[in-house]
Amino acid sequence: MLRLLPFLLVLALLIYAFIDCINTPEEEVRGLPKVVWLIIILLFGEILVGPILWFVVGKQRRVPAGGSTPSEWHRGHRATYVAPDDNPEFLQSLKKENQKDEALLKDWEADLRRREEELRRKEQGEDKD
Structure with a gap:
């Protein structure tokens, strides 16, 4: 078994x-086209050169959260991220959604009252007979 491990x-x-x-987007591939990287990985995979080259040279590394990427420095300033409770657009969308829910609830309540009234009328009509 230990002979098979390497x-x-x-x-x-x-x-x-x-x-x-294969799963890496084309814009994150560095140096060569993706097809060439696949061929390199397959041809030199037995001696580990292909896969190691792919991870070291071919794939653009992602910056961890909190780090800066070139896209964040667009137009000479760093992108700012706002928490949802500080974002006015998000708060407006919550208010609109809440208003829709309230209107739907009022419609349901009105429909329930109407049905209850119909049932009462039917019961009163049957009681008179």
């Missing part, structure tokens, strides 16, 4: 790099 690790890394390359 082979299985190399195979797992090869498969992982291949699938990662």
Whole structure:
């Protein structure tokens, strides 16, 4: 079993790099076209060069949360993110949704009252007979 372990690790890394390359959007691929990276991964996968090159050179690394990316420095300033409870557009959308819900609830209540009245009339009509 221990003899197979290095082979299985190399195979797992090869498969992982291949699938990662396929799933990576074209704009995040650096250096070469995605098809060329797939060929490199497959051709040099047995000696680990292909998958290692893909992870080190070919794939653009994502910056962790809180870091800055080039898109955040658009027009010379950093993008600002607002919490939902401080975002006026979000609060307006909540108010509109709440008003729709209240109107629907009023319609349901009016329909319920109307049906109750109809039932009372029918019961009173049957009691007289």
